Amino acid sequence: MRNILRIGTLSQPEIPEQLEALIEAIFREQFKKLSLILGQKNISLVSAYEDKANEFACISAIEEGLNLEIGPLQIASSLDETDAKIRSKIYRVLENQPATTVVDQQLSKSDIISLCDILILVFDKSDLDKFSMFELIRESFFEGQQGYPATEKLSIEINMPVECH
Numbered sequence: 001m002r003n004i005l006r007i008g009t010l011s012q013p014e015i016p017e018q019l020e021a022l023i024e025a026i027f028r029e030q031f032k033k034l035s036l037i038l039g040q041k042n043i044s045l046v047s048a049y050e051d052k053a054n055e056f057a058c059i060s061a062i063e064e065g066l067n068l069e070i071g072p073l074q075i076a077s078s079l080d081e082t083d084a085k086i087r088s089k090i091y092r093v094l095e096n097q098p099a100t101t102v103v104d105q106q107l108s109k110s111d112i113i114s115l116c117d118i119l120i121l122v123f124d125k126s127d128l129d130k131f132s133m134f135e136l137i138r139e140s141f142f143e144g145q146q147g148y149p150a151t152e153k154l155s156i157e158i159n160m161p162v163e164c165h
Contacts, residue, residue, distance in 0.1 A: 005118065030156060043067065120158065
């Protein structure tokens with residue numbers, strides 16, 4: 001049995017700018033609550049650091065005193081040069097934190113699903129294509145040995161509409 005609880009975050013790539021602060025606050029509150037229950041040093045966020053939601057999750061985890069297991073820096077080609085530089089600088093700060101471990105290889109969705117005890121899903125439930133994809137991720141996450149559901153796992157779902165009015 002592991003002595004550390006691992007949290008993973010999977011998100012749709014785009015986050016509306018007006019929801020960024022709210023998403024970051026949700027991560028911070030969830031991590032704060034888990035820290036109170038389990039203790040900061042008993043929790044680790046496992047992140048691929050590939051999108052804005054994972055960036056917010058990593059920052060919040062470090063701010064709340066959690067451990068961070070982060071994959072190598074990977075900047076999406078769709079980011080403009082300024083955003084890429086900002087993301088790179090934030091990554092450099094995160095990787096130099098005492099509670100951060102940089103893993104050797106990029107973490108895939110299936111790696112995060114298999115490694116984590118708690119999975120935070122951030123997606124737009126009104127987008128049927130994304131909803132279907134996240135339903136498959138949820139099913140994979142909760143699938144246990146020999147067809148029995150994994151009861152020791154927890155999913156936290158954040159509905160994040162892409163189009164805000």
